[in-house]
Amino acid sequence: MNTKTILIVDDEPRSREGIKKTLENWSNGQYQILLAANAESAIDIMKKQKVNILITDIRMPKITGITMLKTIKDQNYLPVVIVISAYSEFEYAQEALRLGVINYLLKPISKKKLVEAVEDAIKIDKNRERANIISRVVDDKLIDATVTNESAREPIQKALQYIEKHLKEELNQREVADHVYLNPSYFSVLFKEEIHLTFSEYITRRRIQHAKNLLISTKLSIADIAEESGYKTAKYFIKIFKELEGITPSAYRKVNIERAF
Structure with missing residues (x-):
């Protein structure tokens, strides 16, 4: 500190x-x-x-x-x-x-x-420090997706709402497509067209966004944060986190908590 x-x-x-x-x-x-x-x-x-x-x-x-x-x-x-x-x-x-x-x-x-x-x-x-942290936590591509969501077609809006409610659970494209009554192939094309991210990329970015929020706002262990973010193992979560953020979840937490306090 x-x-x-x-x-x-x-x-x-x-x-x-x-x-x-x-x-x-x-x-x-x-x-x-x-x-x-x-x-x-x-x-x-x-x-x-x-x-x-x-x-x-x-x-x-x-x-x-x-x-x-x-x-x-x-x-x-x-x-x-x-x-x-x-x-x-x-x-x-x-x-x-x-x-x-x-x-x-x-x-x-x-x-x-x-x-x-x-x-x-x-x-x-x-x-100020917390505002700076929030700006570092937020994923620009997710911001763009959120803005796009406001004008997206109704099935995609419902799909994003469903994803948000079930982020912790296992999610696949067919399941979400079924939920909004669309053919999986058509849903895939429509999702990319409306959100400008593939379904899998959106899920990954949204889960990592959620994990980053938990890392700086809670004292949960890395394993618990992995589970809360929809990952079955901490090892896989750490791998994906590092690929997207360039550092491990533990390092991310340390850097940002020190900046905040």
């Missing part, structure tokens, strides 16, 4: 140390809390490691907080940002919000408001 990192950027030593102390007392060692005295140092830190939450002053010598935010955005570093400032000029707040800042705190900052802002930022960071 990776430790989340909070980076505090402020040119005033007393201010940044005070923020760090407040967050250390609140977090009880759950987060790595780093300090930077200026924007240059902060950018160097973000080049070397992922920063989940960035707390930065607006007015700093050489490179301002706003300029730093523009720089890291251009370089695709995307921490959740909280801005702190002794200045309440509206243009600063406006510019900060345009750069994706989620909170704008004025000095002197109360400990309660600081902790509340960081807690909100942590929730946003977790939601």
Whole structure:
């Protein structure tokens, strides 16, 4: 499990140390809390490691907080940002919000408001990570099939509904064709024409999609996930999973759980 990192950027030593102390007392060692005295140092830190939450002053010598935010955005570093400032000029707040800042705190900052802002930022960071995982889990070809399904002929729509209900069970083309009252050969042609995947490819992709969801959302064993996804043996499931995803189910789970938390 990776430790989340909070980076505090402020040119005033007393201010940044005070923020760090407040967050250390609140977090009880759950987060790595780093300090930077200026924007240059902060950018160097973000080049070397992922920063989940960035707390930065607006007015700093050489490179301002706003300029730093523009720089890291251009370089695709995307921490959740909280801005702190002794200045309440509206243009600063406006510019900060345009750069994706989620909170704008004025000095002197109360400990309660600081902790509340960081807690909100942590929730946003977790939601981002989970959204990223979902985007990795989703199979583009299945998305296309789902979109196509909305305009597919009724027998194919019924076939997909039947597949969904019986994904865990053994499925074959003849059985599904019989269910929608079509000749198996005609059903095969119609399915490919409407869904843009063969029947067997659709079943495989849908089962692996289901398995990926279980891998990141449950603690089920690989053998149980194989069974839940319609595979008789874990060995065969692992083989098919690796062919489609390029890694084993265990490796997939490890990588994505670490990213999520």
